[in-house]
Amino acid sequence: TTKPKLCYFRGRGRMESIRWLLAAAGVEFEEEFIETTEQYEKLQKDGRLLFGQVPMVEVDGMVLTQTRAILSYLAAKYDLYGKDLKETVRINMYADGTLDLMMMTAQAAFKPPEEKEENLTLIVKKAKTRYFPAFEKILNDHGEDFLVGNKFSWADIQLLEAILMVEELDASVLSHFPLLKAFKARISNIPTIKKFLQPGSLRKPPADSHYVEVVRGILQF
């Protein structure tokens, strides 16, 4: 079978959660990096970007865009989306929350220098006062190893990804969240995730100024 092909910039952005989900599911994928405006315009001209945007993933004979549509398709395809609708809606709630948090970090690199520090402080504050307390409570109330149905799901993958992303901004961010600390250790040790966290995997580094310049140049913003 042909591997899924991911088409995005050479960075995290909105594509990183898709890389995480595929890696956690043990699915190998290929990547096409958009480095020039010509590449981007060709994709648009060829009608491969429904709304003229990326991420775009070619999988199962389809050309998919819209990050959440792609994530939910892959979560369902790899049995990471709950056993019934009530589990699925909880996974969606948790996934949307972590996506909101991760999009804040994705856009942080694009803030003007004078706003950078304040914005990063705000992200860590949101993580510590809004998102992590919610997940700490879920783990506490359900007393299970995973967020939903005592089974590994897409929600667990996104929460770990979000935790690691915020720890890159403030390494002590979990100091008041013991259950999240244990969750992080547990999920990081799942073999497919452990492998993805090692050097040499297709995981992307935090955005640097070169990445920001390339994306700005291509998207003309």
Ligand SMILES: CCCCC[C@H]1O[C@@H](O)C[C@@H]1SC[C@H](NC(=O)CC[C@H](N)C(=O)O)C(=O)NCC(=O)O
């Ligand atoms: C570090 C990542 C930040 C890079 C910038 C990205 O963050 C997003 O805010 C924008 C980009 S991602 C690239 C952007 N894609 C989207 O905004 C997709 C949004 C869509 N709802 C989705 O979820 O996939 C893009 O193609 N824009 C061209 C343009 O709309 O004409």
